[in-house]
Each structure stands twice: as structure tokens, then as C-alpha cells.
Amino acid sequence: MQMLMGRADATPNFAMRHFVVAPGGHTPRHSHPWEHEVYVTEGVLRTECGGESIEVFAGDALLIPGDATHQFVNESDAQARFLCMVPLESECGRDVPGS
């Protein structure tokens, strides 16, 4: 994960991160109380979110709601990249990790 901007840059409300997923790679399958706003910038990814599985392509935008189990898997033979924005704070004002 590459931080593009966040808490350390004094962003007031949310952070922007950049992920590169190599062919065969994937992000952790997990859930948390805060949302993700995702924009795919390169390639194709299979996305599981809340029990549904879809393919997403460069130019697609996705809202991963809080508490939805989610994962991004690169089943292609080419690199995939996406932006993932998160709020700085979650429930009860707790810091969001990676923000």
C-alpha cells in the first residue's frame, strides 16, 4: 500500500491510498466498521463484497460499505491497481488504521 495523502499530510477528513495487485495476488479478506471508496486505475480484479463476487475494470468505482466482508483478487496475468479512500475516523472517533 502506498499512502498518497492522509493524516500525516493534514487531510481533514479522509485518506487516499494506492494499491498494486500483482497477477495472482490479493488483498486480505476482512471487514471493519468503516467504508472504502475504490476506483480501479489499471487492470481487472475480482471483488468479493458482502457475499457477492464481481469483476471490476479500470474506470470502475465501488463503494464497500462498513462491515461488509471484502477482498480484491487479481486472477489475470497483468498488474492491477486501485485507489482506496477511507475516512480518518470510524466509530466513536477511533483512528482508522492506514489513514
Add this chain to the structure above:
Amino acid sequence: MQMLMGRADATPNFAMRHFVVAPGGHTPRHSHPWEHEVYVTEGVLRTECGGESIEVFAGDALLIPGDATHQFVNESDAQARFLCMVPLESECGRDVPGS
């Protein structure tokens, strides 16, 4: 401006918008109390922000702080595109326009 996700989609904290700037085109030169988080997805743009002027390219990320006067100008002969994220609420809980 194309809304990718925002208030109407029940995003909890911020909105994602997509802008296409034709050759010779520009966004309004203005300021407002809320920040922009910008990611350039295509082309080259001259960006004025807080009295500075720089060229930004596909893959560049920018934080436009609240109250900074800013504008994006496409001086190239090719289309440019960028994502622009804004919080849903600004000072005193007021709705951010275009969120």
C-alpha cells in the same frame, strides 16, 4: 462533472466525482471552506492552488486545502481527466455542494 458516488448513494463521509477537461478547457477558479483530494487519471493539467502554478500528470495526487483558490486548466491538445473527492459536510455541518 460525473458523480461516481456520494450522498445519493449513502456514502457516509465523502463523495467521489470524475471530471473530464477538454483541450483548452478549465474548471472554475474559486475557493471554498472544504478540501479537495484529487487524482489525475489521464493527461496533463496546469493547476493553480493558493497562488502557485504547477503541471500535474496522470498518476499525480493533490491535496487542495480548504479556502485555497484553485483552478485546473488543460493547456494540452489532449483530453485530461481527474477524480475529485470532497467531504459531505463542511463548516457547521453544512452540506458540500456536489457531494
